[in-house]
Amino acid sequence: MISLREKILNTASNLFQTQGINSTGVDTIVAVAGTTKMTLYKYFSSKENLILAVLEKGHQDFQTWLNDKLNASAKKPSEKLQKLFDFIEEWVTSPNFTGMGFIKASAEFPSEDNAVHQLSSEQSRQFRQYISTLATEANIQDADGLALQLSLLFEGAVQAEQMKRGSGAIKYAKIAAKILIDGAVKAH
Amino acid sequence: MLEKSGKTPSGRILSLFEILGDWLTAPDLHVKLPAQLTAHNLLTSYLAKQATAMRAANPEILAEHIALIAHNAALQTISEPNSNHLAHAKIAANALIQAQMQKEWPLPKFTLSKRAVYGAAASLFVIGLSVTSFSALVQTLAPQNIVTAIDQARNHTSSDIKAAAFESNPQNVSLSAHEAATMYAKYEQMRNGTCQFPEAIQIPDKDKAIYLENVVGGKLPANLKDLATANFYLEKVRCNFTPMLMANSVG
Numbered sequence: 001m002i003s004l005r006e007k008i009l010n011t012a013s014n015l016f017q018t019q020g021i022n023s024t025g026v027d028t029i030v031a032v033a034g035t036t037k038m039t040l041y042k043y044f045s046s047k048e049n050l051i052l053a054v055l056e057k058g059h060q061d062f063q064t065w066l067n068d069k070l071n072a073s074a075k076k077p078s079e080k081l082q083k084l085f086d087f088i089e090e091w092v093t094s095p096n097f098t099g100m101g102f103i104k105a106s107a108e109f110p111s112e113d114n115a116v117h118q119l120s121s122e123q124s125r126q127f128r129q130y131i132s133t134l135a136t137e138a139n140i141q142d143a144d145g146l147a148l149q150l151s152l153l154f155e156g157a158v159q160a161e162q163m164k165r166g167s168g169a170i171k172y173a174k175i176a177a178k179i180l181i182d183g184a185v186k187a188h
Numbered sequence: 189m190l191e192k193s194g195k196t197p198s199g200r201i202l203s204l205f206e207i208l209g210d211w212l213t214a215p216d217l218h219v220k221l222p223a224q225l226t227a228h229n230l231l232t233s234y235l236a237k238q239a240t241a242m243r244a245a246n247p248e249i250l251a252e253h254i255a256l257i258a259h260n261a262a263l264q265t266i267s268e269p270n271s272n273h274l275a276h277a278k279i280a281a282n283a284l285i286q287a288q289m290q291k292e293w294p295l296p297k298f299t300l301s302k303r304a305v306y307g308a309a310a311s312l313f314v315i316g317l318s319v320t321s322f323s324a325l326v327q328t329l330a331p332q333n334i335v336t337a338i339d340q341a342r343n344h345t346s347s348d349i350k351a352a353a354f355e356s357n358p359q360n361v362s363l364s365a366h367e368a369a370t371m372y373a374k375y376e377q378m379r380n381g382t383c384q385f386p387e388a389i390q391i392p393d394k395d396k397a398i399y400l401e402n403v404v405g406g407k408l409p410a411n412l413k414d415l416a417t418a419n420f421y422l423e424k425v426r427c428n429f430t431p432m433l434m435a436n437s438v439g
Binding site: 172177179 | 260261279286
């Protein structure tokens with residue numbers, strides 16, 4: 001059975017993704033979750049801590065999903081790298097797609113001193129590092145460079161999709177990713 | 189800044205990253221990326237015109253995506269000036285251009301210079317000029333005929349260009365945007381590494397000029413015949429990319 005903490009977390013996550021983080025008040029979250037402010041603050045001492053918890057869970061869920069998909073579909077590291085954007089496209093085009101937490105949060109909290117902005121930047125770096133590790137395992141020479149190029153493609157495509165669903169940006173990002181990966185493989 | 193604006197639509201799109209790099213690394217320039225939607229729209233509108241001119245599959249999406257990549261890379265460059273984000277963003281943008289040009293279309297010869305518009309768009313993108321001053325800048329620097337000419341070029345049918353020569357003599361056929369973008373990618377990649385070029389003395393005299401200009405010099409070949417020759421010698425260039433990129437790409 002889902003705990004009250006998880007219920008608050010899921011409710012806040014849905015509201016942040018659909019209505020925006022700053023425009024969602026604590027009152028709305030407790031009303032939709034069917035709980036009280038006192039309970040919310042018992043689990044999350046402030047709204048900022050709730051936002052950080054939502055971001056952490058969202059990123060972890062996405063990474064776990066992507067990792068499971070890649071591990072189930074490919075054995076060789078080079079195949080995993082080639083399939084990366086297939087699954088990103090699957091995720092972006094799924095009906096449940098509402099955007100990437102760290103990208104939205106970074107835009108809503110642009111100040112570098114802000115804890116939410118800092119976590120968003122860290123998650124962006126973690127995702128880039130994840131791609132870099134895949135590239136290193138696939139024996140790509142400039143794994144960090146390729147990872148940076150692919151993450152720029154990824155973040156741009158997700159932003160374009162957030163602005164306009166079904167824009168097709170991810171389709172071209174996938175083709176571009178293949179061009180970059182093939183180029184990096186040839187550069188051996 | 190203006191000298192870097194390219195001769196082809198794809199070259200003009202890609203020069204955005206160099207112009208941004210110049211702005212963001214200029215000494216004593218306190219830059220701030222504009223948050224205004226208007227600035228973003230003006231830039232994407234200009235990029236979309238270039239994308240349309242090179243007959244990209246979906247010019248609006250290409251423009252939007254490249255503007256977002258440039259914005260993200262510029263933000264990273266501001267917080268980490270030595271991160272090399274813009275160079276990698278340019279490579280990613282070039283791949284996006286290629287992705288949209290995979291169905292090749294011959295291009296009309298496109299010799300108009302739109303450097304002024306581009307300079308204005310990039311300046312606005314970086315330092316956040318007001319809409320009024322941007323309009324004034326565009327009006328000052330970019331005559332109306334430039335915009336009209338883009339539209340005219342866009343309206344050319346492919347039959348206008350196929351004209352003559354292709355089957356009979358590749359020397360008369362200009363490079364398509366896709367071919368140009370591919371060559372730009374190769375030059376860009378070489379710039380990011382330490383490359384060993386074959387000695388010019390080993391190259392037959394008939395190919396020497398192409399080798400020096402289009403391989404060593406990094407200048408786009410003028411026609412398909414020169415492209416084939418340049419590619420032949422590009423294959424012989426040996427580059428090592430590891431140390432420089434590894435050092436620069438940690439962000």
